[in-house]
Amino acid sequence: MNTLVRRNWFLNGIAQVGECGLFFLGILVALPKSLRYFREICRQVWFVGAMSLVIVMTCGLFVGMVLALQLYYTLSIFGGTAALGTVVALSLFRELGPVVTALLFAGRAGTAVTAEIGLMRATDQIDAMEMMAVDPIAYVVAPRYLAGVIAMPLLMCLFNALGILGGHLVGVTWLGVDNGTFWGNMTSTVDLWKDIIDGVWKSLAFGAVVTLIAVFQGYNAPPTSEGVAYSTTRTVVFSAIVILAVDFVMTAFLT
Amino acid sequence: MTMNSRPSYAIGTGLFILLGFAALAYLATQTTSVANVHQSHSYLVKARFSNIGQLKERAPVKIAGVRVGSVQSIQLERGKMDALVTLAIDDKYDDIPDDSGAAIFTSGLLGDQYVGLQPGGSPENLKNGDEIVLTQSAMQLEDLIGKFLVNGGPKSSSSGSSTPPKSASSGG
Numbered sequence: 113m114n115t116l117v118r119r120n121w122f123l124n125g126i127a128q129v130g131e132c133g134l135f136f137l138g139i140l141v142a143l144p145k146s147l148r149y150f151r152e153i154c155r156q157v158w159f160v161g162a163m164s165l166v167i168v169m170t171c172g173l174f175v176g177m178v179l180a181l182q183l184y185y186t187l188s189i190f191g192g193t194a195a196l197g198t199v200v201a202l203s204l205f206r207e208l209g210p211v212v213t214a215l216l217f218a219g220r221a222g223t224a225v226t227a228e229i230g231l232m233r234a235t236d237q238i239d240a241m242e243m244m245a246v247d248p249i250a251y252v253v254a255p256r257y258l259a260g261v262i263a264m265p266l267l268m269c270l271f272n273a274l275g276i277l278g279g280h281l282v283g284v285t286w287l288g289v290d291n292g293t294f295w296g297n298m299t300s301t302v303d304l305w306k307d308i309i310d311g312v313w314k315s316l317a318f319g320a321v322v323t324l325i326a327v328f329q330g331y332n333a334p335p336t337s338e339g340v341a342y343s344t345t346r347t348v349v350f351s352a353i354v355i356l357a358v359d360f361v362m363t364a365f366l367t
Numbered sequence: 368m369t370m371n372s373r374p375s376y377a378i379g380t381g382l383f384i385l386l387g388f389a390a391l392a393y394l395a396t397q398t399t400s401v402a403n404v405h406q407s408h409s410y411l412v413k414a415r416f417s418n419i420g421q422l423k424e425r426a427p428v429k430i431a432g433v434r435v436g437s438v439q440s441i442q443l444e445r446g447k448m449d450a451l452v453t454l455a456i457d458d459k460y461d462d463i464p465d466d467s468g469a470a471i472f473t474s475g476l477l478g479d480q481y482v483g484l485q486p487g488g489s490p491e492n493l494k495n496g497d498e499i500v501l502t503q504s505a506m507q508l509e510d511l512i513g514k515f516l517v518n519g520g521p522k523s524s525s526s527g528s529s530t531p532p533k534s535a536s537s538g539g
Binding site: 151154155157158159161162165201205262263265266267269270272273276295298299300302303304307308312 | 374376377379380382383384386387388390391393394395397398399400425427434
């Protein structure tokens with residue numbers, strides 16, 4: 113029966129989704145127990161969050177700068193360059209901030225988590241924990257999961273802030289949009305709850321799915337060096353697909 | 368390392384979390400209008416329009432071009448088939464005469480629409496729940512173009528019921 117299921121890629125995919133869902137339930141059950149390992153959670157927030165700061169902030173700055181450049185060109189066709197600040201801010205808050213941060217996060221932190229847990233599995237550390245009556249879900253998986261969910265919205269806020277600064281740098285300092293117009297139009301259009309907080313919800317959802325994929329792929333990685341490499345790749349591929357799909361669904365529901 | 372010593376990553380984690388929330392606070396205060404959040408410091412005034420065009424909620428309310436409030440809600444009034452627009456005007460502008468007029472303008476040719484108030488001369492001021500009686504609907508670009516096409520040119524006025532003989536001959 114098992115070989116029959118494995119041979120069919122379609123059923124195999126469904127089985128993977130099912131295993132992932134059960135794994136998620138396992139994490140949720142283990143979450144209260146994992147709160148005892150507060151230091152481990154703290155260390156993981158540092159590892160997946162603070163260590164991703166450089167890439168997220170740099171990319172945020174450049175995304176904001178290129179947004180301002182491109183939108184200035186488009187808006188100047190309609191004579192609407194006064195709306196540059198509004199358009200940069202809304203594109204960042206509603207769409208690019210959450211999505212690009214999640215993609216970067218999958219590449220920077222998701223792969224690291226997958227490789228780490230996969231190597232723990234390959235070097236029998238997880239089995240050793242089970243022998244010592246330490247629940248590996250509660251000690252290894254849940255803190256990393258929690259850390260990913262905590263870190264993602266914070267990273268997105270930093271990405272957005274740097275993006276606005278980058279847009280301001282290009283739009284006002286370089287292209288000569290009036291400073292007051294840039295900020296004034298932005299502040300009169302951007303709404304805290306409808307734009308910024310909706311982005312935070314998106315970001316929380318992305319953090320939840322990306323980190324779930326990362327820990328699931330790591331925990332179920334084949335215990336070989338090739339298997340760990342393959343799982344790491346799959347983390348990035350699946351994360352990218354799921355991020356963009358969830359983004360479409362959430363945008364349809366939130367707006 | 369004893370149990371009480373501070374782990375090396377604790378400072379990094381703390382800084383990261385503080386930085387994240389600082390960024391959120393920066394976004395919330397610098398890129399949004401805080402006036403949009405605090406609706407409580409405003410009073411509500413109603414105005415009826417026969418056509419509001421593309422006016423939307425949260426559109427600005429202006430006097431002499433200065434923003435004094437925002438459109439809070441737009442509803443269709445049953446029975447009269449008028450658009451009932453509720454304006455939230457900031458409390459500090461409490462000296463607007465109660466015979467002021469309201470009109471819907473467009474900023475620029477294709478820009479967003481806003482409500483402009485033309486102050487009247489009454490000694491009484493608008494209060495919460497008052498209604499602005501003197502209103503002027505949105506100017507519809509499509510109507511103007513239609514009138515322009517039918518009347519054959521900018522020389523003939525759109526309000527005149529007596530059509531000039533020239534346009535009557537060319538309009539058919």
